[in-house]
Amino acid sequence: MLLLAALPGCRAVSDVAGVVAAGVSGSATANPAVGIAVGIGVRAGVDELRKYVVRRRQEGEQDAIADAAGSAAVGQRRAWEIRHTIPIGNERGELEPVREWATPLTTCREIVFSVVDDGERELFTTTLCREARGWKWAAAEPAVERWGFLQ
């Protein structure tokens, strides 16, 4: 289940768990409403767990990039890499801070990074800001009008 949950875009996991749980509790009680209620609980639980696992892994990758980019000087290129405990979705590439700006709140950086996958290279940009616990991914969520397909 954990392995399944780690696969990006695997939305069926919680549905399958919900149906299985509803079936199991349905056989223990004749009341279908009780079966459905148990199903909802399990579904929501598995859904939340899947989201949690996937987010933690993505946060791990963002932290790896932010750490690497924080230790490089502006204009200096260096490599980054993430290795997960469950070896799915290991990624690597290069990055370069291209701009740094100081504000009265904190210092932020704009970086360009690449993700190399099977010899194919994709380029992305993002922002990082310095927090008490180090450099962190700082790109805020898109405007609500633009995130329709994200949820």
Next chain:
Amino acid sequence: MYARVGLLALLGLSGCGSVLTETTSTAAGVAGAAAGAAVTKNATVAAAIGLGVNSLAAEGLRYTERRVHKTEQDNIARVAGVLPVNAVAAWSVRHDVPIEPDEGGYVVVSREFGALGFRCREIVFSVDEQTKRHGLVRSFYTANICQDGRSWRWASAEPATSRWGSLQ
């Protein structure tokens, strides 16, 4: 009845979107299936009606979530819109529907850019959280806002599709 009481109780819990999504849509689905069963004896047809209602309810909840979050973005944009570059101001939001926590922090305008016909700003804002273990935890984020007529609105676009795959 139970579904409504349950929903109201769940609404009090913030941050557990999955329970809310599952319950809203399934409760509506069960009610829909029951209504469907009243007009047809065919279980498959009743279930299909239930599924239709189910996805409609999920859509309704998503609409509410979006509206609630838009309030927060509008709030930060409004505060940052009237600030001079490099000046700091506090922002905060209180939600009427408690599906997101009330939040607050500081915002600073770090850059202004634009061209003929539009005016945009780069902002850095903090979300301040008082935690029991670590005291005040301050997280920083960056975003862009643009002036749309008279009001300032959130202008950051969505991430590249190849980067959001695992976040849905």
